[in-house]
Amino acid sequence: MRDVAVVGFAQRQMPEFDGSPTCVELLVPVFKELYEQTGWTRKDVGFWCSGSSDYLAGRSFSFVQAVDAIGVIPPVNESHVEMDLAWAMYEAWLKIQTGEVDTALVYAFGKSSAGVLRRTLALQLEPYTMTPLWPDTVSLAGLQARAGIDAGAWDERAMAEVANRSLTDAEKNEHAIRKGGSSVEELLARPMYADPLRKHDCSPVTDGVAALVLAAGDKAREVRERPAWLTGISHSIDPMGMGVRDLTRAPSAQRAGAALDLGGVEVAELHAPFSHQELILRRELGLGDDVVINPSGGALASNPMFSGGGIRVGEAAQRVWSGEADKTLAHATSGPALQQNLVCTLAASTEGNQN
Amino acid sequence: MSRTLQAPVTVAFDYTRSTGPVVGRFLSGLRDGVVVGARTSTGQVVVPPLEFDPVTHEATTEFVEVSSVGTVTSWTWVPEPVKGQPFDRPFAFALVTLDGADVPFLHALDVSSPAEVTTGMRVRVRWAAERVGHINDIACFEPLAPGEAAATAPAASSSEPVTGVVTEVSLDYDYAASPEESLFYRGLNEGRIMGQRCPTCQKVYVPPRSACPSDGTPTAEEVELSQTGTITTFCIVNVPFLGQKITPPYVSAYVLLDGADIAVLHLILGVPADEVRMGMRVRAVWKPEEEWAYSLENIDHFAPTGEPDADYDTYKHHL
Numbered sequence: 001m002r003d004v005a006v007v008g009f010a011q012r013q014m015p016e017f018d019g020s021p022t023c024v025e026l027l028v029p030v031f032k033e034l035y036e037q038t039g040w041t042r043k044d045v046g047f048w049c050s051g052s053s054d055y056l057a058g059r060s061f062s063f064v065q066a067v068d069a070i071g072v073i074p075p076v077n078e079s080h081v082e083m084d085l086a087w088a089m090y091e092a093w094l095k096i097q098t099g100e101v102d103t104a105l106v107y108a109f110g111k112s113s114a115g116v117l118r119r120t121l122a123l124q125l126e127p128y129t130m131t132p133l134w135p136d137t138v139s140l141a142g143l144q145a146r147a148g149i150d151a152g153a154w155d156e157r158a159m160a161e162v163a164n165r166s167l168t169d170a171e172k173n174e175h176a177i178r179k180g181g182s183s184v185e186e187l188l189a190r191p192m193y194a195d196p197l198r199k200h201d202c203s204p205v206t207d208g209v210a211a212l213v214l215a216a217g218d219k220a221r222e223v224r225e226r227p228a229w230l231t232g233i234s235h236s237i238d239p240m241g242m243g244v245r246d247l248t249r250a251p252s253a254q255r256a257g258a259a260l261d262l263g264g265v266e267v268a269e270l271h272a273p274f275s276h277q278e279l280i281l282r283r284e285l286g287l288g289d290d291v292v293i294n295p296s297g298g299a300l301a302s303n304p305m306f307s308g309g310g311i312r313v314g315e316a317a318q319r320v321w322s323g324e325a326d327k328t329l330a331h332a333t334s335g336p337a338l339q340q341n342l343v344c345t346l347a348a349s350t351e352g353n354q355n
Numbered sequence: 356m357s358r359t360l361q362a363p364v365t366v367a368f369d370y371t372r373s374t375g376p377v378v379g380r381f382l383s384g385l386r387d388g389v390v391v392g393a394r395t396s397t398g399q400v401v402v403p404p405l406e407f408d409p410v411t412h413e414a415t416t417e418f419v420e421v422s423s424v425g426t427v428t429s430w431t432w433v434p435e436p437v438k439g440q441p442f443d444r445p446f447a448f449a450l451v452t453l454d455g456a457d458v459p460f461l462h463a464l465d466v467s468s469p470a471e472v473t474t475g476m477r478v479r480v481r482w483a484a485e486r487v488g489h490i491n492d493i494a495c496f497e498p499l500a501p502g503e504a505a506a507t508a509p510a511a512s513s514s515e516p517v518t519g520v521v522t523e524v525s526l527d528y529d530y531a532a533s534p535e536e537s538l539f540y541r542g543l544n545e546g547r548i549m550g551q552r553c554p555t556c557q558k559v560y561v562p563p564r565s566a567c568p569s570d571g572t573p574t575a576e577e578v579e580l581s582q583t584g585t586i587t588t589f590c591i592v593n594v595p596f597l598g599q600k601i602t603p604p605y606v607s608a609y610v611l612l613d614g615a616d617i618a619v620l621h622l623i624l625g626v627p628a629d630e631v632r633m634g635m636r637v638r639a640v641w642k643p644e645e646e647w648a649y650s651l652e653n654i655d656h657f658a659p660t661g662e663p664d665a666d667y668d669t670y671k672h673h674l
């Protein structure tokens with residue numbers, strides 16, 4: 001298999017974007033930033049892949065419009081997934097593995113604030129017995145949180161600890177839209193929202209875009225002294241029904257993690273849109289107390305739909321580029337209550353590349 | 356003035372789906388006031404039934420009637436219900452394992468505060484008065500007091516097997532135009548046709564876009580375009596369709612406004628359809644000013660100017 005690294009990352013996040021759902025206005029400066037990071041022009045990018053959904057903001061073919069931000073004369077090699085940026089990255093990684101291209105730029109965009117995000121996401125549920133009830137994202141997460149509390153797998157204090165650490169770490173992240181930790185006691189004193197969830201247990205509705213650059217072998221080494229090599233990448237999915245799996249677990253996250261060598265991971269960026277989901281993921285991935293979790297503040301600090309998972313990859317890659325860590329882990333999720341999970345490892349060395 | 360034009364938009368569609376034999380059996384049961392599950396290869400009774408066994412992947416065939424009374428295994432409070440949920444006031448969603456089933460099933464629970472719900476409480480199905488073979492034939496779950504039994508469902512109006520289901524989906528958005536689209540529509544509201552020029556390739560786009568699709572450069576320079584142009588290509592519409600505003604036959608044409616590099620699609624009137632031709636010179640005919648809005652419909656149609664036809668070479672690169 002070819003050695004492939006993450007060598008570029010840029011993002012824009014905000015509570016409400018006052019502009020078109022195509023987000024071209026945000027993508028143009030993000031691409032410019034990536035051309036500066038890599039020293040490339042758009043003609044050096046072998047493959048493009050985007051992640052988005054028209055349902056989010058009600059604009060048809062928004063991903064076709066978004067291609068304007070690339071500029072497509074001469075034509076570009078381009079694809080799209082109705083999934084998070086992390087899965088767009090997976091497609092690009094596969095494309096590079098085929099040998100057809102050596103480089104890729106993957107991007108995602110979403111204007112969640114245009115509609116009612118937690119309601120819109122009911123459209124990804126089973127269409128006969130779930131969607132007609134419009135079970136919103138927060139309610140489905142609340143059912144999961146309660147199941148774990150009742151089973152003794154976690155408690156409200158453990159959830160508040162996750163939120164407090166995330167909001168404290170987010171103070172150092174200029175892109176976070178919710179930040180400022182206080183104390184576990186203070187968080188627990190706040191009122192319930194969707195009992196058993198308080199508002200700080202739920203990621204904020206976020207608009208934004210993000211993009212990653214991938215490159216193989218020497219192409220990656222030309223861009224960065226310490227490329228973040230994708231030494232392992234795996235994803236898996238659980239059944240959609242809320243009744244047919246143990247909600248206190250995420251078997252697909254466990255399976256994705258078990259396919260990789262997670263030994264030596266120093267930092268893990270976990271895509272947990274609800275506080276208790278971080279606790280599930282740490283258990284399923286077997287991450288010990290010595291692993292630094294979500295130094296960016298994670299999804300509780302900002303979670304732009306379609307970028308939130310890929311941003312975890314970018315944050316984990318940055319820690320490798322900077323020399324802060326030799327091996328990091330990134331995780332992305334999709335679907336209700338951690339239904340689908342992607343895990344990858346990023347390392348300063350290509351040794352032990354499992355791909 | 357806000358930076359961009361914004362307006363409410365609703366996107367709605369009724370999804371009509373065939374059910375297949377397994378979901379159809381479940382929904383037929385609900386219509387008849389019975390909850391039907393199915394047994395998996397591991398012996399578990401699952402409600403709603405799975406179409407295929409999760410282990411063997413064989414089609415589901417063994418159906419089991421379960422009770423409409425059960426036990427709450429998890430619940431969450433819904434403080435701010437969204438449109439289409441079973442209640443428009445605060446309520447609970449619950450996972451309920453019905454007696455005779457082994458796994459829980461999601462539906463609403465009618466209680467007025469979180470204090471009225473506990474995991475482990477007994478609940479029963481409240482049947483909808485009118486049942487058609489839909490998940491909403493169950494109105495909700497309701498608390499079951501000690502000594503109370505299952506609710507009886509009123510008789511159903513049909514006994515035919517349910518084979519299809521209609522799910523209404525309607526999504527409300529606060530839709531924003533891009534700054535460039537806002538420029539275009541604000542211009543139309545003032546009787547002007549606005550475009551933008553790409554600083555890299557000098558092409559003029561109308562409507563303007565956030566970036567030049569050829570080279571990805573943001574287009575900044577505003578250009579007011581001429582009200583006259585050339586028909587580059589056209590079609591005669593003879594086929595009626597839903598929502599059609601003009602009686603066929605009529606001509607839809609691409610009009611390349613003088614000074615623009617992209618043609619706009621519009622209606623051609625003031626000339627018999629069979630006389631419209633490539634190269635014909637046309638002019639925008641506006642509606643009365645009191646009818647103007649932020650819309651391309653402010654231009655009622657394009658009509659011939661009477662000038663000689665444009666030379667093919669003047670528009671051959673814009674076909």
